[in-house]
Amino acid sequence: MKNIKLNPETHPLTWRLNSVISPIWIHEYIKKKGYQAVLKTLKNFEPNEIIQLVIQSGLKGRGGAGFPTGVKWNLMSNNKLKKSRYLICNADEMEPGTYKDRFLLENLPHQLIEGMIIAAFALNVKYGYIFLRGDYYTAEKNLNRALSEAKNSGYLGDYICKSNFSFHLFLHTGAGRYICGEETALINSLEGKRANPRYKPPFPAISGLWGKPTCINNVETLSNIPSIILYGNTWYHSLSQSVDTGTKLLGFSGLVKKAGLWELPLGITAREIFEKYSGGMRSGYILKAWQPGGAGTSFLINKHLDVKMDFISLQEIGSRLGTGLSMAIDTSVNMISLLINLETFFARESCGFCTPCRDGLPWVVKILKKLERKHGSLDDIKLLEEISENLGPGKTFCAHAPGAVSPLKSAIKYFRTEFEAGTILFPKYFQNILV
Amino acid sequence: MCKLNTKELSQINEIKKHYKYPQASLIEVLKIVQENRGWISDFMVKEIAYILDISSCEVDSVATFYSQIFRKPVGRNIVRYCDSVVCFLNGYLSIKKALKKTLKISLGQTTKDFRYTLLPTCCLGACDQGPVLMINKDLICHVKVAMIPKILDIYK
Ligand code: SF4
Ligand code: FES
Numbered sequence: 001m002k003n004i005k006l007n008p009e010t011h012p013l014t015w016r017l018n019s020v021i022s023p024i025w026i027h028e029y030i031k032k033k034g035y036q037a038v039l040k041t042l043k044n045f046e047p048n049e050i051i052q053l054v055i056q057s058g059l060k061g062r063g064g065a066g067f068p069t070g071v072k073w074n075l076m077s078n079n080k081l082k083k084s085r086y087l088i089c090n091a092d093e094m095e096p097g098t099y100k101d102r103f104l105l106e107n108l109p110h111q112l113i114e115g116m117i118i119a120a121f122a123l124n125v126k127y128g129y130i131f132l133r134g135d136y137y138t139a140e141k142n143l144n145r146a147l148s149e150a151k152n153s154g155y156l157g158d159y160i161c162k163s164n165f166s167f168h169l170f171l172h173t174g175a176g177r178y179i180c181g182e183e184t185a186l187i188n189s190l191e192g193k194r195a196n197p198r199y200k201p202p203f204p205a206i207s208g209l210w211g212k213p214t215c216i217n218n219v220e221t222l223s224n225i226p227s228i229i230l231y232g233n234t235w236y237h238s239l240s241q242s243v244d245t246g247t248k249l250l251g252f253s254g255l256v257k258k259a260g261l262w263e264l265p266l267g268i269t270a271r272e273i274f275e276k277y278s279g280g281m282r283s284g285y286i287l288k289a290w291q292p293g294g295a296g297t298s299f300l301i302n303k304h305l306d307v308k309m310d311f312i313s314l315q316e317i318g319s320r321l322g323t324g325l326s327m328a329i330d331t332s333v334n335m336i337s338l339l340i341n342l343e344t345f346f347a348r349e350s351c352g353f354c355t356p357c358r359d360g361l362p363w364v365v366k367i368l369k370k371l372e373r374k375h376g377s378l379d380d381i382k383l384l385e386e387i388s389e390n391l392g393p394g395k396t397f398c399a400h401a402p403g404a405v406s407p408l409k410s411a412i413k414y415f416r417t418e419f420e421a422g423t424i425l426f427p428k429y430f431q432n433i434l435v
Numbered sequence: 436m437c438k439l440n441t442k443e444l445s446q447i448n449e450i451k452k453h454y455k456y457p458q459a460s461l462i463e464v465l466k467i468v469q470e471n472r473g474w475i476s477d478f479m480v481k482e483i484a485y486i487l488d489i490s491s492c493e494v495d496s497v498a499t500f501y502s503q504i505f506r507k508p509v510g511r512n513i514v515r516y517c518d519s520v521v522c523f524l525n526g527y528l529s530i531k532k533a534l535k536k537t538l539k540i541s542l543g544q545t546t547k548d549f550r551y552t553l554l555p556t557c558c559l560g561a562c563d564q565g566p567v568l569m570i571n572k573d574l575i576c577h578v579k580v581a582m583i584p585k586i587l588d589i590y591k
Contacts, residue, residue: 094557094558096520096562097520097521097562099562133560134501135556135559136560138574170453172453173466174462175465175502175503175504176501176502177500191458192460192461193461195500195501210455210456253521255525261563291520295519295520327524329524338524345518345520349557
């Protein structure tokens with residue numbers, strides 16, 4: 001983040017960081033406008049006004065799906081019947097290629113806590129959980145410290161800042177399964193069960209944790225809330241360079257000169273991040289393909305680098321913004337081997353609940369391995385396409401399988417020759433052709 | 436009947452307070468017991484079931500589902516390498532090979548002296564600093580093959 005000048009008005013998520021990045025504890029946080037949004041909320045707003053503000057801000061969920069946050073909150077507030085309701089922060093970051101939530105959790109824990117207090121106030125929630133990935137030990141340590149700091153300073157617990165509002169926040173650590181990131185699976189896991197996704201509807205806003213209305217938001221989403229409260233939604237719109245509002249933690253990894261993440265306006269082009277911030281490929285390497293936002297997003301190629309990094313533009317060219325952390329693949333990498341890595345991951349992390357995903361993904365791996373050994377046939381490519389269709393959206397119980405096959409489908413689309421090179425009949429000289 | 440020690444029991448009672456129903460503390464309880472004993476034996480499955488008032492089948496189904504819970508004995512040090520896609524691009528395969536060679540074991544195995552267990556893991560959220568290892572609770576970034584014997588040696 002070193003080559004950017006950070007200030008509150010342009011970098012609401014990261015401006016508090018110092019040049020040597022280390023956790024911002026409560027004294028420094030408060031000195032840098034921390035918890036002012038909570039005070040403003042408790043003093044000036046009714047819960048519904050906060051929800052309307054977040055709706056108008058246009059903030060979309062930063063966990064990958066991009067669902068409008070305010071709309072999600074509204075679903076909760078429409079359900080007035082039940083007294084107990086819950087707020088959960090999804091901090092189970094496990095998407096391969098994604099390293100943004102860990103950064104926020106470790107360095108800016110109070111920003112997340114502040115966002116959760118405001119969300120809890122808007123949703124009339126008394127109890128909340130941060131569902132933290134079990135392997136994020138530093139984040140666990142830092143969050144525990146930040147939680148007790150916040151409690152001791154009166155920002156958490158009963159009668160927050162001497163108001164009538166009380167909110168209790170607990171840290172819950174997971175035990176390692178990618179599927180816990182799916183919100184209904186996360187609820188099962190939090191209840192002490194296997195993390196199998198639940199049938200929707202009812203959505204968690206109606207029946208979530210212990211059957212009560214529950215709102216689940218990602219770390220980065222919640223971390224955006226304090227500054228929206230402080231500066232308003234017109235400002236939030238002005239931050240972005242596209243119809244999707246706000247800033248986003250974006251970055252590039254892979255064999256680029258400088259892998260990393262930066263807080264940038266949504267709508268900035270991938271090329272700008274790739275060339276200006278990441279410095280392009282390391283010398284001797286040439287870009288062949290890239291995934292815009294994690295292992296479950298479709299591959300794109302060179303010509304797509306001018307796409308705006310936002311939810312809508314990436315959808316228009318057949319991929320997704322996902323988590324926004326892009327990965328560059330160079331020409332020395334064979335797409336079949338890369339896909340074996342990706343699909344083995346998805347097969348291993350299938351929760352095993354529904355047959356198409358549990359059996360289909362290992363089957364995909366098996367076919368890919370056959371192609372890698374050059375023992376495949378053209379029918380195998382057809383079969384991969386068929387399986388991709390049968391594991392596509394709406395065909396399996398949750399979105400795990402569709403996420404798993406989208407890189408496969410796009411790889412067949414852009415790199416068919418590499419698949420054909422894995423068939424027995426294919427002449428040898430084609431084997432090294434790269435797009 | 437309960438054979439959990441007082442330290443474990445007090446940790447468990449504390450964690451139970453975070454939830455409306457005792458079962459919700461199951462994963463944390465498994466972690467507490469594992470922290471003390473290294474792994475979750477059949478006997479401990481029964482003990483935990485008893486203390487949380489759920490069936491031992493339920494405890495077992497949860498204990499076998501999550502990758503951080505061990506249902507057989509493991510070494511004193513859990514060595515995990517990230518095998519996800521960016522670490523693949525950054526060359527985790529050679530790291531894995533070197534680990535296997537140095538430890539003289541295969542994946543999922545434990546060295547004879549119970550010093551190390553070798554496991555793969557999903558992306559550890561440090562893709563910009565890969566390839567990445569995690570030994571116990573330590574995240575080790577920018578790993579190079581030549582460093583491996585030295586890194587391992589730190590963990591007794
Ligand atoms: S699609 Fe996969 S992860 Fe989702 S419910 Fe089915 S088996 Fe489980
Ligand atoms: S892919 Fe290895 S840390 Fe992310």
